[in-house]
Amino acid sequence: MPMTHVSMRSGQSAQFRTTVLKDIHESLHEALGVHPEAFFMTITEHEEANFLANMTFPFERSPNLLLIQITLTAGRTAEDKQRFYEHLVSKLQANLSVDPADVFINIIEVASENWSPGKGLAGRNSVIPAADASAQAAAR
Numbered sequence: 001m002p003m004t005h006v007s008m009r010s011g012q013s014a015q016f017r018t019t020v021l022k023d024i025h026e027s028l029h030e031a032l033g034v035h036p037e038a039f040f041m042t043i044t045e046h047e048e049a050n051f052l053a054n055m056t057f058p059f060e061r062s063p064n065l066l067l068i069q070i071t072l073t074a075g076r077t078a079e080d081k082q083r084f085y086e087h088l089v090s091k092l093q094a095n096l097s098v099d100p101a102d103v104f105i106n107i108i109e110v111a112s113e114n115w116s117p118g119k120g121l122a123g124r125n126s127v128i129p130a131a132d133a134s135a136q137a138a139a140r
Contacts, residue, residue: 001038001115002028007067010045017043019095024068027088032072032080053104065102066092074109081107 004024008017021041028034055061068088085105092098112123 001040001073001117002034003071004028004039004041005069006041006043007051007069008043008045008065009051009063010047012045012064016096017045020066020092023091023095024070024088027084027091028070031084031087032076034072059101061101061104062099064098065104066098067104067106069106069108071108071110073112073115076109 004021006017006020006024008020021039021043025034025039025041029036053061053065053067055063055065088105089098089100089103092103093100116122
């Protein structure tokens with residue numbers, strides 16, 4: 001049950017922002033097996049003075065830089081994450097013409113007990129039906 005936050009400079013359309021979130025969610029589902037209904041996502045837009053990022057290291061970036069931070073339950077392999085990165089960059093490039101250099105992704109992994117989806121329940125699987133949880137575990 002990931003939590004996703006995207007930071008970007010102000011000025012993109014609502015359709016662009018919605019597509020960014022949709023592409024991230026679809027990539028999480030398709031590349032990492034995240035439950036299709038597990039989406040908790042935000043975007044924050046920043047004026048130029050409030051958005052500082054190196055635009056030349058380790059390669060050139062445009063003002064359209066997306067800083068994407070995703071918190072996930074721990075347990076995915078480096079290969080899983082690489083597959084996700086490539087999948088997401090491909091979707092953003094195809095759907096929005098985002099330059100791959102402008103997609104900066106940070107994944108934070110946490111233990112399952114560090115999630116509470118609400119109602120004081122603990123653990124990310126506390127609200128996923130057993131059949132879905134088993135299928136999800138098999139997909140990882």
